[in-house]
Amino acid sequence: MPTDTADPRYDYALRPPRLPQPVDESLASAPIDLDVRLEMYRKLHLLRQWSKRAHDLFLQNLVKGTTHLSLGQEAVAAAFSSAMRPDDYTFATYRGHAHSLSRGMDPGEALAELLGRKNGVLGGKGGSMHLTDVTRGMMGSYAIIGAHLCIANGAAWSAQMRGTGQVAVCFFGDGTTNIGAFHEALNMAKIWNLPVVFVCENNLYMEYTPIDLVTAVPRPAADRAPAYGLEPIVVDGNDPDAVYLVAREAIERARRGEGPSLIEAQTYRHGGHSRADPGKYRPQSEVEAWKARDPIPMYHDRLLKLGTPEATLTGIERQVAEVVDAATEFAKNGPEPGLEDLLVNVWADGGAEWRN
Amino acid sequence: MPTDTADPRYDYALRPPRLPQPVDESLASAPIDLDVRLEMYRKLHLLRQWSKRAHDLFLQNLVKGTTHLSLGQEAVAAAFSSAMRPDDYTFATYRGHAHSLSRGMDPGEALAELLGRKNGVLGGKGGSMHLTDVTRGMMGSYAIIGAHLCIANGAAWSAQMRGTGQVAVCFFGDGTTNIGAFHEALNMAKIWNLPVVFVCENNLYMEYTPIDLVTAVPRPAADRAPAYGLEPIVVDGNDPDAVYLVAREAIERARRGEGPSLIEAQTYRHGGHSRADPGKYRPQSEVEAWKARDPIPMYHDRLLKLGTPEATLTGIERQVAEVVDAATEFAKNGPEPGLEDLLVNVWADGGAEWRN
Amino acid sequence: MAELSYREAVAYGIAQEMRRDPRLVMLGEDIAAAGGVFKTTVGLLEEFGPDRVRDTPISEQAIIGAAMGAAMTGIPVIAELMFSDFIAVTWDMIANEIAKTRYMTNGQVTLPLVIRTANGGGVRFGAQHSQSVENWCMMIPGLKVVAPATPTDVVGLMAASVRDPDPVIFFEHKALMATSEEIPDGEIVDTLGTARIRREGTDLTIAALAAMVPRALEAAEMLAADGISAEVIDVRSLVPLDTRTILQSVAKTGRFYTVEENPRVLGWGAELVSIVSHEAFWDLDGPCVRITTPHIPLPAASSLEDLAIPSVQKIYETVKRTIGGAP
Amino acid sequence: MAELSYREAVAYGIAQEMRRDPRLVMLGEDIAAAGGVFKTTVGLLEEFGPDRVRDTPISEQAIIGAAMGAAMTGIPVIAELMFSDFIAVTWDMIANEIAKTRYMTNGQVTLPLVIRTANGGGVRFGAQHSQSVENWCMMIPGLKVVAPATPTDVVGLMAASVRDPDPVIFFEHKALMATSEEIPDGEIVDTLGTARIRREGTDLTIAALAAMVPRALEAAEMLAADGISAEVIDVRSLVPLDTRTILQSVAKTGRFYTVEENPRVLGWGAELVSIVSHEAFWDLDGPCVRITTPHIPLPAASSLEDLAIPSVQKIYETVKRTIGGAP
Numbered sequence A, B: 001m002p003t004d005t006a007d008p009r010y011d012y013a014l015r016p017p018r019l020p021q022p023v024d025e026s027l028a029s030a031p032i033d034l035d036v037r038l039e040m041y042r043k044l045h046l047l048r049q050w051s052k053r054a055h056d057l058f059l060q061n062l063v064k065g066t067t068h069l070s071l072g073q074e075a076v077a078a079a080f081s082s083a084m085r086p087d088d089y090t091f092a093t094y095r096g097h098a099h100s101l102s103r104g105m106d107p108g109e110a111l112a113e114l115l116g117r118k119n120g121v122l123g124g125k126g127g128s129m130h131l132t133d134v135t136r137g138m139m140g141s142y143a144i145i146g147a148h149l150c151i152a153n154g155a156a157w158s159a160q161m162r163g164t165g166q167v168a169v170c171f172f173g174d175g176t177t178n179i180g181a182f183h184e185a186l187n188m189a190k191i192w193n194l195p196v197v198f199v200c201e202n203n204l205y206m207e208y209t210p211i212d213l214v215t216a217v218p219r220p221a222a223d224r225a226p227a228y229g230l231e232p233i234v235v236d237g238n239d240p241d242a243v244y245l246v247a248r249e250a251i252e253r254a255r256r257g258e259g260p261s262l263i264e265a266q267t268y269r270h271g272g273h274s275r276a277d278p279g280k281y282r283p284q285s286e287v288e289a290w291k292a293r294d295p296i297p298m299y300h301d302r303l304l305k306l307g308t309p310e311a312t313l314t315g316i317e318r319q320v321a322e323v324v325d326a327a328t329e330f331a332k333n334g335p336e337p338g339l340e341d342l343l344v345n346v347w348a349d350g351g352a353e354w355r356n
Numbered sequence C, D: 001m002a003e004l005s006y007r008e009a010v011a012y013g014i015a016q017e018m019r020r021d022p023r024l025v026m027l028g029e030d031i032a033a034a035g036g037v038f039k040t041t042v043g044l045l046e047e048f049g050p051d052r053v054r055d056t057p058i059s060e061q062a063i064i065g066a067a068m069g070a071a072m073t074g075i076p077v078i079a080e081l082m083f084s085d086f087i088a089v090t091w092d093m094i095a096n097e098i099a100k101t102r103y104m105t106n107g108q109v110t111l112p113l114v115i116r117t118a119n120g121g122g123v124r125f126g127a128q129h130s131q132s133v134e135n136w137c138m139m140i141p142g143l144k145v146v147a148p149a150t151p152t153d154v155v156g157l158m159a160a161s162v163r164d165p166d167p168v169i170f171f172e173h174k175a176l177m178a179t180s181e182e183i184p185d186g187e188i189v190d191t192l193g194t195a196r197i198r199r200e201g202t203d204l205t206i207a208a209l210a211a212m213v214p215r216a217l218e219a220a221e222m223l224a225a226d227g228i229s230a231e232v233i234d235v236r237s238l239v240p241l242d243t244r245t246i247l248q249s250v251a252k253t254g255r256f257y258t259v260e261e262n263p264r265v266l267g268w269g270a271e272l273v274s275i276v277s278h279e280a281f282w283d284l285d286g287p288c289v290r291i292t293t294p295h296i297p298l299p300a301a302s303s304l305e306d307l308a309i310p311s312v313q314k315i316y317e318t319v320k321r322t323i324g325g326a327p
């Protein structure tokens, strides 16, 4: 069978582009406090600059292993974390840096973890795909698709039993909607009326395969919601205000005891799936259209239009840059973990003994 | 916490009964050949009498292990098998006797398998939960919930590749709709446009737990169909004609290359989940109402009304009784398998060697 | 002292712990209103109510995931998997998440959870409902693994498992459900990681687990009648593993046998033999011998299942044949 | 003769078989258009087309189930699981269905399928993407298990696996992907169940697998410099297991070592040691010694991962320390 190189079945970049929706300008007047907006703006920048720094360090061969950046997808993490209570729970995937930082993980400890250093948030044991900071409600980044949706249910169930009003928010990708655990988790969340919010960041691709090629419905999360007695909720994942409104609503619903939600946030990653991936399976026009919908300049403009002085925004950016520089130094100066760390923390007694 | 014995959360038999729908009398005039109808009638009787015999043999302590009877649910198997081509594929669960016999498995070999005899259809190796007869398209009975939906896809995919027009029909229970493999299988069937028909026999209970207590939607299969781009299809699973019409339609659709279907057949098991279960978690009024909707007397009446002589029906019943008696003798007279059978057929070379 | 069956001991042990720790919850399929398909959770719903004893859908990943999520946020959990074969359906959750999370997070996450499951054969349920899969769990770093052989051990090891801050896989043996014994009054709490010498002997050491323990003991009686003195050790806890008790015994007897219900390859006995044959090498007077089910899926027919699983006779004969040094 | 990397050898071997058998199909995540995340399937879509080389959703149960269903109805299949850790997500399909169906149906069902997967560590992917899980599969009756160490073996064992009528789990090692060698011209077909002596020696036998083979060989060179002659056996095929080659070697050398990448407990070496210490008991001049990763989840940091997985130095030192008889 001769290859027709112009056949989209052989080269997914030849498929028709899937373009972003235009910005909903009316969101400028949404009832969101300026504080919250500025905080979201700060987070957008932190996530962006930190991730770029991680990428630079990778190019310097200081980040071993793999990394999965959220460049372009920052609005989801920035907005959700801003709508959460400090004691709420976050569950994320390997693409969890943005969610970790948004919940307040120390940027230096996070970067040190990517560098495999002893001062990393996991002491170097977990690595890029497993960032966790329980003290900040960041209950983990999970690297095998599906499991953490079920685990998030458990945290929500626990909150329900303890009567704390905590909510669990669980992030995952479009590709994750096709794995069995997704189905089991959504069903259980509904029947137990759990305070959990499932957030699908639909960036149109699993690793290198377009999601629509492998999914029976056009909207991988939203079109599944009714199968669990839930409303389909779709939001522009590149607009922090849009995401914030939806997040606040879903989280408060959950907190009031009205059960779970499933939200599909439509977004796009600017780069490849992981550090090894140039992302060439995507139509160039699609990549460009989505880059033109970058949440950061858009939000910058909106804040200006809302009357924020340019200097305020520049100040935030500069402050973030300092934080990221300091984080970089912290990470680079961290020592490598050694033999004294290897056999530590398999068990709750701190050790690794499996026999006497 | 003191037990309020009248609390339906402690005793499911106290929950409101879920009653069957009335017979749709208009089905009498459905365009179904009399031959087909009589064949379905024969199968209803075969499945009923054979299963009762299996139960008797269990009471005589001749059936070891477990058995899962389909008493009350026979119409689904009788009708589907009658709408299938001989080379179509059946995949069933541990509750697979009815489907096996309907596809033509020898009743004696099937019974001998339950008795753990060498002349059993699996030589005694598989047992009651795994009846398989590849020569008759009965591709297996699967005892762990979920897997066989994915396997049925594979058989359908194979038929598609080989261009044979074969269709795979996969039966499972209501409880099975909540396991991950269900979700993965349905999605893949749709995106690959596979010639597979998924049939949920909704008998309202998993083992001892009512399905509505653990399912996010009222109709466990039908309300999930749209999540896979499929039509919700519900059928009276106690009416052979109703099932036959739906089965024929779905199977022919699949054969024409128009892809998968998901059908929810509403039915009820007269007995417990398995041989150990008296089924006391069900409201008595519910059990009675469904027993009053037994497919066999209903179909007997319909055939009479359609002009079939009583003698024809009695003849069929008598002939089936002879078959079941002969099967019983065959099974009881079978020898027990021995050492010469133990290490046979792990591998395709016939043996069990894992080392030299 | 009360006479309790192994089956009853499960609920007895759980109830002891649920009374002690009001946070402790349970979930699983058909465990609440029905009292479990093996009737091992009878009475718990009545005593502790539907918030603490929960029936679930057939969603093993969701069940075990919920257990993990609850445990990591401060609620100790007992989850039931109806048959141990179904561990496979949620293996990712157990082997990749539960076992590894503490280490990966460098100790941030603690998982006080117990997964109980009905293990083993002898009841003619066939290859998908009769497996002995304790080796699946034993080989995963981060899981503790327990398999009691007696009602008293069920209660005591259940308490130890529930109180342990690490995840424990608790194997209840189907073939032992109906066995019973007198159990002590009052709270019963045992210790993980301790084997128990069930019978003292001087000529050989037999390590056995769960349903193989009574068989090994019976075979030991037969051997005694022939003048061969077998020490029988109930391993009880595969992780942590009480190698000390075993190595001391082998130092005394000079010969080591395992009786394993699992199919041969990489049964728990393989690890034990690799330890004994290394660390007790100079103590050994002859080869270590493993008595196991052949390396086959377990057949359903009574006659075949009985041929497959190590019988008293097979244990007896194997020891007799090999104790002199023959292979 | 062409120089081929291990990575390229995978596609080369598959292509050889897909040309030979027009029924043979492949499926997996990102294997077609992208050529696989490890670039092990590059060019196959182009040569064999989208009907025979299929991208799938992230649905490992559906993938392996589809492979089984196709195989049982006459279509041989190669399915990819991107990382061997993901075997856990579809473990039920592999351990309970694929492995057991032939036996349960008394031979009615034949399953000509190969599950390929990227196994092992050394690439700093952390505990959920670096496991050596060949022991998971080895312990299940009904699965054949292969783990090649060289490009030529990749091609030859791939052919053997595809042509074998039984299910084969084929472990490709991540850390070996970039290694390369000249491979023979023409069709390459190897034999399952055959170990290979990679280096002859007289003082001790080292059994190693996959990425541990080059390390064992290097350690053997260092030992040779010290006057210790190590025989190095590449086990290659865990099921069927070539015990003959190993036992013959031990009969010659009198000492047995394993080098296992897996965490210690119930690594494949445990089974080998249990065989050797039984059947070669009288040949042994000292204890069998297993050199393994400690029994921990694999850490991500380079420094920790390097400390965890057996290194050349560790192999060398362990042999040096123990060959005289010390524990």
Ligand SMILES: Cc1ncc(C[n+]2csc(CCOP(=O)(O)OP(=O)(O)O)c2C)c(N)n1
Pocket (backbone or CB within 6 Å): A095, A143, A144, A145, A146, A172, A173, A174, A175, A176, A177, A201, A203, A205, A206, A207, A273, D029, D058, D060, D082, D086, D089
């Ligand atoms: C069970 C499982 N299968 C496959 C993978 C490999 N994998 C890692 S990320 C990924 C794509 C995930 O896509 P999506 O859910 O859309 O998330 P995204 O990466 O786009 O954020 C795949 C297939 C995995 N980690 N786990």
Ligand SMILES: Cc1ncc(C[n+]2csc(CCOP(=O)(O)OP(=O)(O)O)c2C)c(N)n1
Pocket (backbone or CB within 6 Å): B095, B143, B144, B145, B146, B172, B173, B174, B175, B176, B177, B201, B203, B205, B206, B207, B273, C029, C058, C060, C082, C086, C089
């Ligand atoms: C994965 C798995 N979980 C649990 C079981 C135990 N089990 C056997 S049958 C059954 C109930 C199944 O209910 P349903 O799907 O409605 O089928 P039915 O028995 O009513 O025909 C359960 C929970 C199993 N076999 N497999």
Ligand SMILES: [Mg+2]
Pocket (backbone or CB within 6 Å): A173, A174, A175, A201, A202, A203, A204, A205, A206
């Ligand atoms: Mg995606």
Ligand SMILES: [Mg+2]
Pocket (backbone or CB within 6 Å): B173, B174, B175, B201, B202, B203, B204, B205, B206
């Ligand atoms: Mg049911």
